[in-house]
Amino acid sequence: MLMSGSVSLYTDKASLYDVDYLSKDYAVEATFLQQLICNAIQYSPAEKPHLLDVACGTGNHLQFLQEMFVCTGIDLNSSMLAIAKQKIPQAIFQQADMTNFDLAEKFDVIICLFSSLYYLLDTALITRTLQMFVRHLTSNGMIIIEPWLTPDKYEEGKCAVQANQTANVSLTRLSVSRRQRDVALIDMYYTVYDGKNVTSFQDTHAFLLLPHTVLQGIFDSLGYATEVIMKAPFQERGLIVAKAK
Numbered sequence: 468m469l470m471s472g473s474v475s476l477y478t479d480k481a482s483l484y485d486v487d488y489l490s491k492d493y494a495v496e497a498t499f500l501q502q503l504i505c506n507a508i509q510y511s512p513a514e515k516p517h518l519l520d521v522a523c524g525t526g527n528h529l530q531f532l533q534e535m536f537v538c539t540g541i542d543l544n545s546s547m548l549a550i551a552k553q554k555i556p557q558a559i560f561q562q563a564d565m566t567n568f569d570l571a572e573k574f575d576v577i578i579c580l581f582s583s584l585y586y587l588l589d590t591a592l593i594t595r596t597l598q599m600f601v602r603h604l605t606s607n608g609m610i611i612i613e614p615w616l617t618p619d620k621y622e623e624g625k626c627a628v629q630a631n632q633t634a635n636v637s638l639t640r641l642s643v644s645r646r647q648r649d650v651a652l653i654d655m656y657y658t659v660y661d662g663k664n665v666t667s668f669q670d671t672h673a674f675l676l677l678p679h680t681v682l683q684g685i686f687d688s689l690g691y692a693t694e695v696i697m698k699a700p701f702q703e704r705g706l707i708v709a710k711a712k
């Protein structure tokens with residue numbers, strides 16, 4: 468077995484991302500988001516609204532949302548974007564850091580899912596990022612954030628095991644949660660078989676532990692009213708939806 472130390476799934480092993488999240492139901496999530504957006508924004512049926520997916524990863528939500536929206540995705544990592552581009556050639560993708568980007572376009576909807584915003588480990592960076600979102604939003608547009616677990620819900624020392632298989636790759640992930648002050652650390656131990664070799668690597672993810680009220684307070688200071696939605700398929704982490712007051 469080939470062993471390597473700390474590796475980033477997003478930069479070094481992007482081709483394994485979709486295997487790792489094979490059992491995540493992106494289609495159901497996208498349908499829920501479409502419903503939510505349809506009920507909240509008005510748009511002409513003749514013209515598709517424009518949607519920006521911040522930290523779009525390999526484009527798993529966009530591949531379903533592109534039926535209803537003109538889609539743009541940004542992500543920090545080119546290897547994730549390369550997979551997204553192959554999946555959805557008609558969408559626009561750009562490598563960009565969510566804390567500082569300028570797309571010279573305004574969107575009707577901005578989404579940032581799977582707790583991606585909470586990789587920013589301090590509230591000043593999150594505030595600056597939400598300012599970027601607001602700058603790219605039309606006046607009656609909406610922002611949808613899938614937050615990370617709140618401090619009261621997060622459990623240290625929790626272990627989870629996940630196994631997935633495609634025709635070419637088998638992958639297991641064992642993850643263990645820990646905490647350093649207001650940061651949740653998830654150590655992920657992967658073992659992968661590609662039909663020839665078994666390899667193993669470790670990746671640690673760090674998320675800011677933040678009560679929803681703090682994010683809502685930042686939105687409030689930017690002139691946005693928020694609603695927290697805790698419904699399936701987002702019942703675990705929830706959604707924070709923001710619209711201009």
Ligand SMILES: C[S@@+](CC[C@H](N)C(=O)[O-])C[C@H]1O[C@@H](n2cnc3c(N)ncnc32)[C@H](O)[C@@H]1O
Binds near residue numbers: 477527528563565581
């Ligand atoms: C958990 S994945 C989510 C991907 C996708 N939204 C999904 O739901 O499958 C987190 C993504 O955030 C991206 N990311 C992390 N920090 C970022 C930053 N500062 N700016 C833009 N993207 C970032 C990573 O490259 C990765 O693709």
